[in-house]
Amino acid sequence: MTPIISAVFLLAVLGTTGLRIWLTFRQIGHVSAHRNEVPVRFADKISKEEHHKAADYSIAKQRIGLLDTLVGTILLLLFTLGGGLQMIADTVQGFFPDTDSYAFGLALFAGFGLVGFIVDLPFSLYRTFVIEARFGFNKMTARLYVIDLFKQAALTVVLGAPLLLAVLWLMGRMGEHWWAYVWLFWMGFNLLALLFYPTVIAPLFNKFVPLADAAMQARIESLLARCGFRVGGLFVMDGSKRSAHGNAYFTGFGAAKRIVFFDTLLERLQPEEVEAVLAHELGHFKHRHVWKRIAALSLISLGLLWLLGQLMLQPGFYAGLGVSTTGTAMALILFSLVMPVFTFPLSPLFSFLSRHHEYQADAYAAQQTAANDLVTALVKLYRDNASTLTPDPIHSMFYDSHPSASLRIARLTSQSPGRPKIDLAPSGGGSDRRSDPGVQPFDA
């Protein structure tokens, strides 16, 4: 049984890595092939230099992504079949001999996390201080980078350690249906995180001030009234502290929900464009996208936890993945390492749903404001973020949470051919997130 599990895993790794590499080359090829010509729709809005910059920036990011994929695959194989995780477990066992103890579990996760962090660090440094800097986007100083690292490490310990201990406790004490308890706990944790992220966590990294522009105020209030919204928080974030990329997003729920504009976005957009972007974000609220995501996350995590519950009982699960130390902590680490290999081919489904939500939010904005204002805002964002206008369609299918600029603009212009705002009937009724924020405007 063990050799079969190893063989299936190895084949899946090769398949997924091959697929990723193929997609990367497709994207590089497609962007390069369209480098010399600005797409017709954008010809009068985006200069040849700006188009070249976007192509070069996209290709530079794809190249480092390719290296990242290769190193990630080698690391995954070293951790598993190569015996790396077992080495970490043996070292940890020297300090904490009882592999069922919480101390062993915490130390195993810490050792595993530390190795991952060290391998990722050069990529993060290269992306920030070489690529982003070369294209004029980086505003991060070495000092701020180090401060951020310490804050993230502290947060990981303060939040991660109790979370892990609780999960290990539930796994150890709740019998064969532990996965149902862990699932309830995990969902509760996610809701709390969503509630506290905007008011407690995000302010650790950025300053948020209420949007105070007097001219904007009346405009925004009128939009909110028209949409039947009561939003407690419209905030401006000092995104310029780290990057020149501009964006907007919404976060939280209930009383904690807020809409956040990057200062870098506000300084480039006209008031009517800001209104259109806000209307797009309100569209996400109106269509209850936060709750739909939580529902999807909830179903997927239930399925995955159940699966882990079954796999953990199979000795072949450990041995087939190159480890001899069994137990809850090891099972969690193995599962989190191996699952993405099998779930990556499903990413077109999730990206499709996300793009569907973006179209819905765009359509809502076109209803509540002038579609053309959102179009000009989008063009400015793509231009100023040097986002490519010519992505490869298959690469896009896998990776893009937002439809391409051309598709969004085509749909916006066909939906609302310059309908004057005054004709729009007010709609009633009440209602109810960033690794690379600049790339796909209106990150949600």
Ligand SMILES: [Zn+2]
């Ligand atoms: Zn959006």
